[in-house]
Amino acid sequence: MTLTSEEQQPAPANGGGRFLDVRDLKVHFPTDDGLVKSVDGLSFHVERGRTLGIVGESGSGKSVTSLSVMGLHKRGAAKISGEILVDGQDVVASSDEEVRRMRGKRMAMIFQDPLSAMHPYYTVGDQIIEAYRIHNDVSKKKARTHAIEMLDRVGIPEPDRRVDAYPHQYSGGMRQRAMIAMALSCDPDLLIADEPTTALDVTVQAQILDLIRDLQREFNSAVIIITHDLGVVAELADDILVMYAGRSVEYGTAEQIFNEPEHPYTWGLLGSMPRFDRERSTRLLPIQGSPPSLINVPEGCPFHPRCRFEQNTRGLAKRERPELVDTGRGHFVACHMSQAQRQQIWRDEIKPKL
Amino acid sequence: MTATQTTGEHGPGSNPDGSLLSVSGLVKHFPIRQGLLQRQVAAVQAVDGVNFTVRKGETLSLVGESGCGKSTTGRLLTRLEEPTAGTIMFEGRDITHLRDGQMRPLRRDVQMIFQDPYSSLNPRHTVGKIVGAPFKLQHVEPEGGVKKAVQELLELVGLSPEHYNRYPHEFSGGQRQRIGIARTLALKPKLIVADEPVSALDVSIQAQVVNLLEDLQEELDLTYIFIAHDLSVVRHVSDRVAVMYLGKIVELADRETLYDRPMHPYTVALMSAVPVPDTKRRHERERIRLEGDVPSPINPPPACRFHTRCWKAQDKCRNEEPPLVELLPGHQVACHFPENAPQPTAEASTSAG
Amino acid sequence: MVAYLIRRLLATIGLLFVVSVITFSIFFLVPKWAGATPDSMATRYVGRTATADVVHQTAVRLGFTDPFYVQYADWAKGLVAGRDFDMGTSIEHCPAPCLGYSFITAQPVLPDLLDRFTVTFSLAIGAAVIWVTAGISIGVLSALKRGSLVDRFSMVIALAGVSMPIFWTGLIALSFFSYRWGITAVGGAYTPFTQNPALWAWDLMLPWVTLALLFSAQYARLTRAGMLETMNEDYIRTARAKGLRERTVVTKHGLRGALTPLLTIFGLDFGLLIGGAVLTESAFGLNGLGKYAVDGIRANDLPKILGVTLFAALFVVIANLIVDLLYAVVDPRVRTK
Structure with missing residues (x-):
């Protein structure tokens, strides 16, 4: 099973209290076709002032995880177990009303597509004012001043004029800035960014990533950035969690994940990306096959049907699910191969070809 | 069949310089109509004077951000859109304004791969029917029958021949893109225009499809026009790269030249904006950050279209449009003040040496 | 905005024109194809006992003897400019927009x-x-x-x-x-x-x-x-x-x-x-x-x-x-x- 005891918790931290502490989270959706195990035993934590990157492909459960932290799953539709402690308060065990009060104030979220994530019929200003007034008992006028300040802070030119514009009158990058202004309007302690730059152009993406980094420094909040793009994570994250089929397969500091990754899936992700910063390789090294269905997650290690090194485990990977184990220095890996073996494969086979 | 002969399979059609396709002065404006009489009041200047040639067997990439006109260019080349002006020559033949009937034989030679593997396949047709459709449309009877040909195509793109009777929804995104590619290959095209063929796919699947496209190119002697926004993927697949901005090509060069010594400030900025999966680079980067978004192609800035976001812009850039000129052999740039440029006086010696 | 409203207004007028022409046609052309004459159509409005002369007068008064397009033009003129009606005993003016008088009750519509x-x-x-x-x-x-x-x-x-x-x-x-x-x-x-x-x-x-x-x-x-x-x-x-x-x-x-x-x-x-x-x-x-x-x-x-x-x-x-x-x-x- 997964880690529950304190010492076993991944701790690539700078000490201090864990602002967000997720323990053995399971999110299952009963459907007509069967039980969809979107998240199946996930543990991680984030401190204030730190950024956690959650990386995975579609269907890995990364977005479901973020919605659970926000308490946005309908209780009837999803079966959630485990603990999600936000500054000590458990989101899973709290009532709907308690979680609602936390949303926006303790934790806020920005989404992938800012055009569809903002209401088309209300002005950007109205939507920020609304967010601010939920948690702050102030007059509309005061809230408006605050909204203009926020827009100015996220780099919207002429904020006192743009505050009255509608989302469709903004450009893509400006919309995402406005989204960020809205999310930060109540000064949340935890900011979750779900693919915040996927819908944006490269040059705009760079601006938004810079903005998130600057704001985090300024507000000293904990940040979770969810993405499929390892490049984006490398830009922002202090720690990285690699998800596969609703589970964590590797968890460590950004340096550990990029410089000495130990899970074959992480290798696969790195090998699949054409590297902009290296000599052009003649061939990419893809992962064979496709991600599994979450209704029929493969027995044993969920990655084994796609793993090139599966035979190294002598069939163990087919039978038994590997646990996420600390290799020492707070670097957690869920793989049946021995650490020595993994390090050797990385050094001799994978790294030279990247 | 008679029309195909006129295109010339090997004979007079092939150009002496080895170019398969050449485009000059290509323009596409989408009119915006307004008012009582629905007069044209403005136009989306999607593509505005584009020149390039594609050599046989190479991969030329069109790269740029949204609104740069790369996809429209692709649709013009395959004649899914009617060009407003300019000429498109394919194998020495002017295909700019061919009518549908005249285009038909040409469709065998020029094919397109689309971004979205979900919406480009008819969900009610079996894989066999989808991949075999081009044979029917072109009235081609392949040797050994359609079914055998389709099964061979499926194998070629890494699917199992047994998938013949299955439906698209039974496949994953990557497999669907393979089905799309198989259909594209059915009539053994010479040129394939691939519009963002991997950007809807997961990272691990992207690599599979990129590798497949490369293998097919080698095996079938294909020429690709690869349209994408991802500079890393473009670098991996291309022989030459054209960078587009607001309907114009701002820089065109060999892959290595372009990525090692980009000359146009926009290209430089674009490359420095690409996030790199390496934490070490985080601290040593010297970034060029462009401000704002790409302006609207309805009312693009005058003269050099990039001047509103360019840190090097001077009065000249606001008043005079820089032409796309060859500053080094094979390296065309449209900029008054290029980066990494050879000294104007030493230009001759640089290019000679 | 103004251009838009004008365009909509023109479209509305066009539509009303088409609707009225169709209604007119159904009323006049269909019986005509079925073999009806102006007089036989007028019988419906005078009763069975009326003489052929009265019937014919009625047909003339109601305009049935005119060609189709003249009848339509008369009606349309009434709508735009008003029109005078021969009520048999007197001439009545029906100001625009005039939708005519009922054939039966002789009341303005x-x-x-x-x-x-x-x-x-x-x-x-x-x-x-x-x-x-x-x-x-x-x-x-x-x-x-x-x-x-x-x-x-x-x-x-x-x-x-x-x-x-x-x-x-x-x-x-x-x-x-x-x-x-x-x-x-x-x-x-x-x-x-x-x-x-x-x-x-x-x-x-x-x-x-x-x-x-x-x-x-x-x-x-x-x-x-x-x-x-x-x-x-x-x-x-x-x-x-x-x-x-x-x-x-x-x-x-x-x-x-x-x-x-x-x-x-x-x-x-x-x-x-x-x-x-x-x-x-x-x-x-x-x-x-x-x-x-x-x-x-x-x-x-x-x-x-x-x-x-x-x-x-x-x-x-x-x-x-x-x-x-x-x-x-x-x-x-x-x-x-």
């Missing part, structure tokens, strides 16, 4: 129409208020409690409401509420709003509810579908992520998105209804436009038929125009285009 219109409008407006309120609330409730007993029950009722013909429900309602139990006014009762608003509402209550039953069923289904779709939008998730109360999420963010498409349908329904709620009016014996049209058709009274047809078409067009303008108010994306 327009005042009659306006009179009938108030009845139909009263019927439509009251029913609309009821069906919009009821339909939307039931729809929202169903959507939010999707799959619950409330949802299933109301959707069954909605299906029944849509399926039952109005003349049937109308008669059933009348026989019970009005005649057996005496709770509501009797059939055919109508008091103008200007005379006594309370009595006006009392008299129309049963027709309103009956008519609303039909529409609210349909609106409940549409609202439910729209609501289900809207509540899955990204912006709803954003609203929740801000920490908004669920009630605010539903009313402020959800409903606004879900109801906009309903506007179009409402415009059409209301416009059509004003053109004449034929079945409801006959079931409850109300002297509205619908009944006027039926009377006109029964008596082959062309000016009446033409008048009602144009009136109805005009209202559908106006209702649509209002809807389109309202769209710009509701949806800022439409406004800037």
Whole structure:
């Protein structure tokens, strides 16, 4: 099973209290076709002032995880177990009303597509004012001043004029800035960014990533950035969690994940990306096959049907699910191969070809 | 069949310089109509004077951000859109304004791969029917029958021949893109225009499809026009790269030249904006950050279209449009003040040496 | 904006022209193809005992002896500029917009129409208020409690409401509420709003509810579908992520998105209804436009038929125009285009 005891918790931290502490989270959706195990035993934590990157492909459960932290799953539709402690308060065990009060104030979220994530019929200003007034008992006028300040802070030119514009009158990058202004309007302690730059152009993406980094420094909040793009994570994250089929397969500091990754899936992700910063390789090294269905997650290690090194485990990977184990220095890996073996494969086979 | 002969399979059609396709002065404006009489009041200047040639067997990439006109260019080349002006020559033949009937034989030679593997396949047709459709449309009877040909195509793109009777929804995104590619290959095209063929796919699947496209190119002697926004993927697949901005090509060069010594400030900025999966680079980067978004192609800035976001812009850039000129052999740039440029006086010696 | 309105106005005139030409053609050309002469057509308006001479005079007076296009031009001229009528004994001037005189009663059509219109409008407006309120609330409730007993029950009722013909429900309602139990006014009762608003509402209550039953069923289904779709939008998730109360999420963010498409349908329904709620009016014996049209058709009274047809078409067009303008108010994306 997964880690529950304190010492076993991944701790690539700078000490201090864990602002967000997720323990053995399971999110299952009963459907007509069967039980969809979107998240199946996930543990991680984030401190204030730190950024956690959650990386995975579609269907890995990364977005479901973020919605659970926000308490946005309908209780009837999803079966959630485990603990999600936000500054000590458990989101899973709290009532709907308690979680609602936390949303926006303790934790806020920005989404992938800012055009569809903002209401088309209300002005950007109205939507920020609304967010601010939920948690702050102030007059509309005061809230408006605050909204203009926020827009100015996220780099919207002429904020006192743009505050009255509608989302469709903004450009893509400006919309995402406005989204960020809205999310930060109540000064949340935890900011979750779900693919915040996927819908944006490269040059705009760079601006938004810079903005998130600057704001985090300024507000000293904990940040979770969810993405499929390892490049984006490398830009922002202090720690990285690699998800596969609703589970964590590797968890460590950004340096550990990029410089000495130990899970074959992480290798696969790195090998699949054409590297902009290296000599052009003649061939990419893809992962064979496709991600599994979450209704029929493969027995044993969920990655084994796609793993090139599966035979190294002598069939163990087919039978038994590997646990996420600390290799020492707070670097957690869920793989049946021995650490020595993994390090050797990385050094001799994978790294030279990247 | 008679029309195909006129295109010339090997004979007079092939150009002496080895170019398969050449485009000059290509323009596409989408009119915006307004008012009582629905007069044209403005136009989306999607593509505005584009020149390039594609050599046989190479991969030329069109790269740029949204609104740069790369996809429209692709649709013009395959004649899914009617060009407003300019000429498109394919194998020495002017295909700019061919009518549908005249285009038909040409469709065998020029094919397109689309971004979205979900919406480009008819969900009610079996894989066999989808991949075999081009044979029917072109009235081609392949040797050994359609079914055998389709099964061979499926194998070629890494699917199992047994998938013949299955439906698209039974496949994953990557497999669907393979089905799309198989259909594209059915009539053994010479040129394939691939519009963002991997950007809807997961990272691990992207690599599979990129590798497949490369293998097919080698095996079938294909020429690709690869349209994408991802500079890393473009670098991996291309022989030459054209960078587009607001309907114009701002820089065109060999892959290595372009990525090692980009000359146009926009290209430089674009490359420095690409996030790199390496934490070490985080601290040593010297970034060029462009401000704002790409302006609207309805009312693009005058003269050099990039001047509103360019840190090097001077009065000249606001008043005079820089032409796309060859500053080094094979390296065309449209900029008054290029980066990494050879000294104007030493230009001759640089290019000679 | 001005250009847009002018374009819509021109389109409206074009439409009214086409509608009137078609109505005219049906009235004149079809009998002609069937072998009718001007005189044989005129017999319908003079009685069987009239002499051939009288019949012919009538045919001339009504213009039947003129070619088709001349008759149409005369009628159209009346509409635009007014027209003089030979009433046999005297010449009467009918000022523009003149819809002509009834062939049967020799009364001008327009005042009659306006009179009938108030009845139909009263019927439509009251029913609309009821069906919009009821339909939307039931729809929202169903959507939010999707799959619950409330949802299933109301959707069954909605299906029944849509399926039952109005003349049937109308008669059933009348026989019970009005005649057996005496709770509501009797059939055919109508008091103008200007005379006594309370009595006006009392008299129309049963027709309103009956008519609303039909529409609210349909609106409940549409609202439910729209609501289900809207509540899955990204912006709803954003609203929740801000920490908004669920009630605010539903009313402020959800409903606004879900109801906009309903506007179009409402415009059409209301416009059509004003053109004449034929079945409801006959079931409850109300002297509205619908009944006027039926009377006109029964008596082959062309000016009446033409008048009602144009009136109805005009209202559908106006209702649509209002809807389109309202769209710009509701949806800022439409406004800037």
